[in-house]
Amino acid sequence: xxxxxxxxxxxxGLGVLAGLGxxxxxxxxxxxxxAVASTTHENSSSGTRWGMVIDxxxxxxxxxxxxxxxxxxxxxxQFDNAKDEIxxxxxxxxxxxxxxxxxxxxxxxxxxxxxxxxxxxxxxPPCVRACxxxxxxxxxxxxxxxxxxxxxxxxxxxxxxxxxxxxSFNWRDPRPAIQKRxxxxxxxxxxxxxxxxxxxxxxAQGLKPACVAECPEGALTFxxxxxxxxxxxxxxxxxxxxxxxxxxxxxxxxxxxx
Amino acid sequence: xxEKALKGDRIYWGWIVLLLVIISAGxxxxxxxxxxxxxxxxxxxxxxxxxxxxxxxxxxxxxxxxVMVVLPYYLHDYKAFGKIVIIGEFLAVAATxxxxxxxxxxxxxxxxxxxxxxxxTPHSMLFWDATVLNGYLLLNIVSGxxxxxxxxxxxxxxKWVKPVIYLSIPWAFSIHTVTAxxxxxxxxxxxxxxxxxxxRFLASAFAAGPAILILVSYILKKTTGFDAGKQAIxxxxxxxxxxxxxxxxxxxxxxxxxxxxxxxxxxxxxxYLFFGLHxxxxxxxxxxxxxxxxxxxxxxxxxxxxxxxxxxxxxxxIGIVVSIWIDKGVGLIIGGFVPSPLEEIVGYIPNLNExxxxxxxxxxxxxxxxxxxxxxxAVKAQDQA
Amino acid sequence: MxxxxxxxxxxxxxxxxxxxxxxxxxxxxxxxxxxxxxxxxPSEQCVESGEYMRESHxxxxxxWRKSAVRDGDRIHVTPDGREFEKSLSTCFECxxxxxxxxxxxxxxxxxxxxxxxxxxx
Numbered sequence: 001x002x003x004x005x006x007x008x009x010x011x012x013g014l015g016v017l018a019g020l021g022x023x024x025x026x027x028x029x030x031x032x033x034x035a036v037a038s039t040t041h042e043n044s045s046s047g048t049r050w051g052m053v054i055d056x057x058x059x060x061x062x063x064x065x066x067x068x069x070x071x072x073x074x075x076x077x078q079f080d081n082a083k084d085e086i087x088x089x090x091x092x093x094x095x096x097x098x099x100x101x102x103x104x105x106x107x108x109x110x111x112x113x114x115x116x117x118x119x120x121x122x123x124x125p126p127c128v129r130a131c132x133x134x135x136x137x138x139x140x141x142x143x144x145x146x147x148x149x150x151x152x153x154x155x156x157x158x159x160x161x162x163x164x165x166x167x168s169f170n171w172r173d174p175r176p177a178i179q180k181r182x183x184x185x186x187x188x189x190x191x192x193x194x195x196x197x198x199x200x201x202x203x204a205q206g207l208k209p210a211c212v213a214e215c216p217e218g219a220l221t222f223x224x225x226x227x228x229x230x231x232x233x234x235x236x237x238x239x240x241x242x243x244x245x246x247x248x249x250x251x252x253x254x255x256x257x258x
Numbered sequence: 259x260x261e262k263a264l265k266g267d268r269i270y271w272g273w274i275v276l277l278l279v280i281i282s283a284g285x286x287x288x289x290x291x292x293x294x295x296x297x298x299x300x301x302x303x304x305x306x307x308x309x310x311x312x313x314x315x316x317x318x319x320x321x322x323x324x325v326m327v328v329l330p331y332y333l334h335d336y337k338a339f340g341k342i343v344i345i346g347e348f349l350a351v352a353a354t355x356x357x358x359x360x361x362x363x364x365x366x367x368x369x370x371x372x373x374x375x376x377x378x379t380p381h382s383m384l385f386w387d388a389t390v391l392n393g394y395l396l397l398n399i400v401s402g403x404x405x406x407x408x409x410x411x412x413x414x415x416x417k418w419v420k421p422v423i424y425l426s427i428p429w430a431f432s433i434h435t436v437t438a439x440x441x442x443x444x445x446x447x448x449x450x451x452x453x454x455x456x457x458r459f460l461a462s463a464f465a466a467g468p469a470i471l472i473l474v475s476y477i478l479k480k481t482t483g484f485d486a487g488k489q490a491i492x493x494x495x496x497x498x499x500x501x502x503x504x505x506x507x508x509x510x511x512x513x514x515x516x517x518x519x520x521x522x523x524x525x526x527x528x529x530y531l532f533f534g535l536h537x538x539x540x541x542x543x544x545x546x547x548x549x550x551x552x553x554x555x556x557x558x559x560x561x562x563x564x565x566x567x568x569x570x571x572x573x574x575x576i577g578i579v580v581s582i583w584i585d586k587g588v589g590l591i592i593g594g595f596v597p598s599p600l601e602e603i604v605g606y607i608p609n610l611n612e613x614x615x616x617x618x619x620x621x622x623x624x625x626x627x628x629x630x631x632x633x634x635x636a637v638k639a640q641d642q643a
Numbered sequence: 644m645x646x647x648x649x650x651x652x653x654x655x656x657x658x659x660x661x662x663x664x665x666x667x668x669x670x671x672x673x674x675x676x677x678x679x680x681x682x683x684x685p686s687e688q689c690v691e692s693g694e695y696m697r698e699s700h701x702x703x704x705x706x707w708r709k710s711a712v713r714d715g716d717r718i719h720v721t722p723d724g725r726e727f728e729k730s731l732s733t734c735f736e737c738x739x740x741x742x743x744x745x746x747x748x749x750x751x752x753x754x755x756x757x758x759x760x761x762x763x764x
Contacts, residue, residue: 137713139715141715146712148712148713149760150708150712175763181763183732183762186760186761187759187760187763189756189759189760204715204717
């Protein structure tokens with residue numbers, strides 16, 4: 001037994017070990033390759049994904065036509081107090097709708113406008129994750145985050161989970177507070193959660209959502225985000241847009257042109 | 259065995275009647291809530307969980323803390339806990355039942371509660387919470403009742419109960435961990451979005467739970483003459499001490515991460531609770547009361563001479579319970595909702611109907627605990643006779 | 644030995660209990676006739692036979708509800724190829740209004756909660 005042979009065996013052994021290490025990925029091939037850890041998720045789920053682009057520049061201050069239309073079509077009750085309040089779509093100031101966006105030296109015009117807020121029909125919805133009965137679920141065929149009022153137990157876990165405050169609970173019987181009963185959509189019972197449904201009942205009839213149809217300024221555009229030829233995608237191509245709290249990874253389907 | 263709960267003196271029956279009266283008031287208020295809706299609570303669109311869910315959170319901790327007597331006694335054969343272990347298990351039973359009731363009274367549609375089982379949803383933490391809570395209730399009823407029943411007959415407990423008891427040990431940790439996951443996994447609720455929430459829950463549970471156990475032991479000693487033993491109480495008070503230290507340590511971690519990183523969203527919840535945010539700070543006095551009482555009690559517990567003196571220990575235990583009840587049962591849940599996702603500050607004040615229901619549920623739990631302990635004490639007394 | 648008085652008490656009590664329990668069956672006569680609701684029909688035929696619908700319309704509606712809400716399958720196709728939109732409103736196109744339902748529901752003491760939200764008065 002000589003030194004050389006011992007050395008040879010030792011080196012071979014190390015070589016094999018290193019080779020195994022590379023093969024199994026313990027040692028990276030190069031430590032200097034960079035990858036991007038995306039926080040805002042360029043990827044979208046496949047199939048139809050309904051979405052909306054809101055051109056906030058066109059949205060007129062003081063106009064509530066979209067809100068009124070939505071709330072009338074869907075029999076959303078009007079309570080006078082904030083505690084019982086139910087809303088599917090509403091207007092709030094910049095710092096409330098976009099709390100993560102910088103308010104420093106933001107133009108006066110941007111700050112003083114108010115912005116529409118509604119359910120974002122997230123591609124990755126936390127409310128759906130939280131719901132213990134699948135009463136709220138993401139529709140596999142078009143991405144709408146829907147509510148099954150028949151199944152909701154009223155635990156309000158989804159309200160805690162929604163980072164956009166888009167959900168309302170029926171703290172009391174809503175019917176006395178419905179101004180004009182619309183037969184296009186059912187009312188709700190006391191004790192269940194509700195929110196914007198992207199007008200799925202109108203989409204089924206080939207109509208656009210009520211808010212989109214009613215806006216006299218054409219500020220709202222609705223369409224399939226996964227269709228590269230759709231109107232919404234054209235707008236997204238041409239304009240810089242924001243999604244609310246995109247850093248949370250929820251992938252909202254509502255985009256804002258500021 | 260249950261018949262032993264039917265024999266008692268006037269004080270015992272007076273206590274039972276008092277609890278029943280309180281429970282009736284609670285039931286009446288609940289019927290009120292059922293017919294009118296949850297609008298009869300202080301909750302609203304922004305603070306959508308309130309005192310019910312807060313009590314639930316606190317009581318899951320009390321339930322889980324039974325493990326602090328079960329583990330030393332059954333796993334390490336720590337004999338001094340021989341008499342107190344059944345009190346711990348029955349406290350867990352009563353606390354778990356209260357937890358389930360607090361969830362029930364919080365539901366908008368309690369008639370549909372079985373939907374949780376009809377449509378099992380593994381990605382929902384609430385589904386797991388319902389599962390582990392009910393499992394824990396069953397484990398503790400079975401193990402406590404079986405061991406006690408064997409003791410009454412003067413025979414060793416059946417062999418099959420051992421695995422049940424062993425299973426209840428990790429299970430106890432699981433109930434409070436899953437309860438923390440209800441909150442800690444929600445994006446956009448900064449106060450809750452912290453990895454130390456589950457450890458914090460466990461630490462506060464293992465401080466408040468054994469503290470309640472010590473207090474219950476003193477009450478039992480005073481009213482029935484049942485003595486859990488000085489050594490058991492001493493050991494429990496040490497557990498309370500260390501758990502309380504850990505609890506405040508973890509609370510300090512929250513402050514460091516939020517305020518050193520200086521990320522506004524992370525600071526908001528704590529600012530609102532402890533200092534007030536934009537002039538709104540309805541919970542500020544509560545939170546400081548919690549901190550001051552908590553630290554004061556901890557100081558007492560840290561001094562061996564005071565810790566081993568009954569009056570001081572009782573005061574310190576009450577202090578720890580009050581401190582943690584405020585922290586978990588008031589601050590944590592409300593603070594998670596303020597400011598709202600749209601960064602609006604909306605307060606919450608529970609109203610009368612809600613408070614009566616809450617007290618009613620507590621009374622149900624205390625009634626169950628009274629009856630169970632009555633049985634346990636009677637069996638133990640027969641042992642000694 | 645049991646006294647006669649005790650026997651009378653026991654059997655009298657049993658008889659009273661028996662009578663009370665079976666009281667409903669002692670009632671004279673047959674079920675009250677109610678007018679059979681008739682469809683005023685744009686479509687000649689319902690989605691299923693009249694007999695099936697009388698017994699099981701709730702199953703049809705529940706199935707409609709589930710498939711429309713949860714699977715987005717909003718069109719019911721009968722075996723002979725006719726198509727209906729899965730909606731309570733579809734029923735009312737032929738069957739007039741809620742009155743059609745209420746008549747029998749009242750008689751059968753059935754209290755479905757459909758009308759809380761759909762076609763409430």
